[in-house]
Amino acid sequence: MLELLWLIPAMPFAGFLVLATAGKKLSRTGAAVIGAGSAGVSALISLIVAFSFISSPPAGNSYSQVLWEWVNTGGLSLSISFYLDALSVIMVLVVSVVGFLIHLYSTGFMARDDGYSRFFSYMNLFVGSMLTLVLAGNLLLLFLGWEGVGLCSYLLIGFWYRETQNGYAALKAFIVTRIGDTAMAIGLFLLFYNLGTLDIQQAMGLAKANWPVGSGIAIAAAALLLGGALGKSAQLPLQTWLPDAMAGPTPVSALIHAATMVTAGVYLIARTHVLFTLAPPVQSAVAIIGAATLLVAGFSALAQHDIKRVLAYSTISQIGYMFLALGVGAWSAAIFHFMTHAFFKALLFLGAGVVIQGLNEEHDMFRMGGLRKEMPATFWSFLIGAASLSALPLVTAGFYSKDLVLWDVWSSRTGGNWLWAAGLLGALLTSIYSFRMVFLTFYGEKKTPVTRTPGPVMLIPVIALAALSAVGGFVEIPGTMGNVPLFSGFLETALPKMVFSGVPESELISQIIAAILSVGGIYVAYFFWLALPEYARDFTKHPAGSALHRFLFSGWGFDWLYARLFVRPYVWAARVNKRDVIDLFYSGIALINRLSHYALSATQTGKVRWYVMVLGFGAFITITIVVFT
Numbered sequence: 001m002l003e004l005l006w007l008i009p010a011m012p013f014a015g016f017l018v019l020a021t022a023g024k025k026l027s028r029t030g031a032a033v034i035g036a037g038s039a040g041v042s043a044l045i046s047l048i049v050a051f052s053f054i055s056s057p058p059a060g061n062s063y064s065q066v067l068w069e070w071v072n073t074g075g076l077s078l079s080i081s082f083y084l085d086a087l088s089v090i091m092v093l094v095v096s097v098v099g100f101l102i103h104l105y106s107t108g109f110m111a112r113d114d115g116y117s118r119f120f121s122y123m124n125l126f127v128g129s130m131l132t133l134v135l136a137g138n139l140l141l142l143f144l145g146w147e148g149v150g151l152c153s154y155l156l157i158g159f160w161y162r163e164t165q166n167g168y169a170a171l172k173a174f175i176v177t178r179i180g181d182t183a184m185a186i187g188l189f190l191l192f193y194n195l196g197t198l199d200i201q202q203a204m205g206l207a208k209a210n211w212p213v214g215s216g217i218a219i220a221a222a223a224l225l226l227g228g229a230l231g232k233s234a235q236l237p238l239q240t241w242l243p244d245a246m247a248g249p250t251p252v253s254a255l256i257h258a259a260t261m262v263t264a265g266v267y268l269i270a271r272t273h274v275l276f277t278l279a280p281p282v283q284s285a286v287a288i289i290g291a292a293t294l295l296v297a298g299f300s301a302l303a304q305h306d307i308k309r310v311l312a313y314s315t316i317s318q319i320g321y322m323f324l325a326l327g328v329g330a331w332s333a334a335i336f337h338f339m340t341h342a343f344f345k346a347l348l349f350l351g352a353g354v355v356i357q358g359l360n361e362e363h364d365m366f367r368m369g370g371l372r373k374e375m376p377a378t379f380w381s382f383l384i385g386a387a388s389l390s391a392l393p394l395v396t397a398g399f400y401s402k403d404l405v406l407w408d409v410w411s412s413r414t415g416g417n418w419l420w421a422a423g424l425l426g427a428l429l430t431s432i433y434s435f436r437m438v439f440l441t442f443y444g445e446k447k448t449p450v451t452r453t454p455g456p457v458m459l460i461p462v463i464a465l466a467a468l469s470a471v472g473g474f475v476e477i478p479g480t481m482g483n484v485p486l487f488s489g490f491l492e493t494a495l496p497k498m499v500f501s502g503v504p505e506s507e508l509i510s511q512i513i514a515a516i517l518s519v520g521g522i523y524v525a526y527f528f529w530l531a532l533p534e535y536a537r538d539f540t541k542h543p544a545g546s547a548l549h550r551f552l553f554s555g556w557g558f559d560w561l562y563a564r565l566f567v568r569p570y571v572w573a574a575r576v577n578k579r580d581v582i583d584l585f586y587s588g589i590a591l592i593n594r595l596s597h598y599a600l601s602a603t604q605t606g607k608v609r610w611y612v613m614v615l616g617f618g619a620f621i622t623i624t625i626v627v628f629t
Helices: 002-025 028-055 086-109 116-135 139-157 164-195 200-210 216-232 241-247 250-259 261-271 273-277 280-301 307-327 331-358 376-389 397-411 417-442 456-475 486-491 506-531 533-541 543-553 558-576 581-602 608-628
Strands: 063-073 076-084
Touching (some): 002 028, 028 116, 063 139, 076 116, 086 250, 086 331, 086 486, 116 250, 116 261, 139 164, 139 200, 139 241, 139 261, 200 273, 241 307, 250 261, 261 307, 261 331, 273 280, 331 486, 376 417, 376 456, 417 506, 506 533
16 A cells, blocks of 8 residues: 555645636535545545555565656756655654644635635645655655745735735745745755765765764754754744744644644654764754743743734744754654644644634634633633643643653753753743633633634534544553553654663653643633733733733744844845846946937037137147157
8 A cells, every 4th residue: 555655745736736727617615625625535545554554564664655757967866756654654644634634624714715715725735745845755855845835834824915914924934934944955955965865865874874973064964954944843043933924814823833834844853863963063952942942932922812823832832842852862752742732733723713713803812701601612622722732641642742752851861951941841831821821712701702603514623633632642651651652662663762861760750740830830820810810910010010021922022133133124225225236337337328428419519610629629739749758
C-alpha cells in the first residue's frame, strides 16, 4: 500500500484544480463535496499508508517514492520524490486527518458566505502544499511546499478582502514570514554549495561525515534554517503576524494557524536535526527562543479580550514549548506535543467559531457569558480542549505531552533549571488564560443572545477532536505510570533518542509540580474571573495595572517597536522615492537637454546683424587664442 503515497498530496491538489477552474459553475453542495471530499480521501489514504508502514515496516524503516526527474542541470539533480519515515507518518496523519475534520466543519461554517468554492479551493491548495512539505524527499521540494503554504496563508487570512484591516493582516503575515523564508533560501544555497546535494537524507549524511561539531558552516546553515523556522512558526522576534492573522475565517485559524502551518518550523528543525546537533550554539538558541516565546505569549494571552486572539497567543506559546524541546534534544517530545496540540488547539478554534457565529460574530469574551446551558455540546468539548491545553493531570492528552517536554528539559544534558522553570511558569500561565477564557465565555450572566446554533456537520468534527484531545496522549505513558513509550519508540527509527543526565526518580517530582501548577492556575482563573471578578477589574483600573494591561494587550509592544524601527522609515523612504530616486539621474539629463535647447533656440532670432556680430566676435576670440598660445 505504500505505493499509494503520492495520492496523499495529489487528492487535495486535484480538488483545488477542479474548484479553481469550475468553481463558479458548481453548486454549494458540489463545491463542498469536492473540497471536503478530496481532503477526506487524502486522510483515508494516509490512514491506509500509515497502517501499512506500521504493520509491515519497509527496509531501513523508510520508504522513498520517485515520481519523475524535476531538475538536472549544473550538478543539481532533483526529482519530484516523497520520503516516508516515522516522522513524516506522524506529520501526514495529523495534517490530513485534522485537515479533513476542519474541511467538514467549514461546509457548515461557511455555508452563507459568497466565496464558498473559492474558500475550499484555497483550503485544498493549502493542505496539498503542507503535505508536500512534510513528504518532500529533497529540500527544494520542501521549500516549494513551504512557499505554497505561505501563499495560502496570505490568501486565507485576507479571504474577506473587502475589509481593509483583513488585507493589512494578510500582507503583514506574508511580509514577516518572507523575512524568515529569505534566510532559509540562503541556507539552502549554502548547503548545496558545500554538500553538492539538496536530497535531505544525503545532505544530512554528508554533513555528519564531513563537518565536525561546532563547524562554522554547520552553525551558519543551522542558523539560516532556524530563521526560516522562526518566521513560519511565529517565534520571537517574528511572532507579530500571528495574532493579526485571526482576521481570516475561524476554520483558517484552526487549520493554518493552530494545527499545521505554524508547526512547519518545528518539522523543519526535526527533519534537519543533524545540522542542529552539529551546531550546539544554534540548538541552544532554539531552546532559549522557545522559552522566551512561551512566556511572552503566555503573558500576552492573559490580557486579550478577543477569544481568537487568546488562542493565537496560546499557539505562539505552545509552539515555544516545541522549540524548547527541540533545543534540548528532546525530538520525540516536541513532535508528541505537536500532535496533541493539533488536536486540542483545532478543537478550541472550532469551538470558538461556533460561539462567535452563534452570537452574531461577537468576539469579545466580556460580552459573552452563560453559554454552557445554551450550547452544551460546544461547552463540554471546549472544556475538554481547555483542560488539555492546561495539561490537566491524567485525563488529557496535553498532560502527557507537556509533562514529557518538561521532564526532558529537566533531565537533558543541554537543558537546565532555568529552562525548566520557564516551562513551569508557562504551564501556570496556560492554565490561567485557558480557564479565564472558559469562565468568561460559558459561565456568569448571559450578555449576548444566541442567534444561531450549530448543525451536526459542525458538531461532529468538534466532538471528534474532543475525543482525540482526551485520549490522544495515551500513546506515551511515562515511566511513573507504567512506562509505555509507544510514540517515542516509534519515532526512534527517524529521530535520535535523547541523552538523559537527570535522575529517573525525579520525574515524579516534576509531574507533581506541573500538576499543582495546572490545577492552581485553574483556581486563580476561577477566583479572579468568576468568584470575585471585581478584583481583576480594580487591578486594570489602577494606573500601574492599566499600564501593565495595555503593555501585555499590545503583545509587549513589538508592533509599536517594529513600526518605528522598520515600517515608518520604510514608508517615509517610499514617499521620498515616490518617483524613483534612480530616475532622477535620467530626468536630470533630460532637463539639461531641454534647457540647452531653450538657450540655443534663443540665439536664432533671424536678424543678420546679430549673426555677423557673433561671427566676428568668435573670429576675434579664435585669432587671440592662436596668437597668444
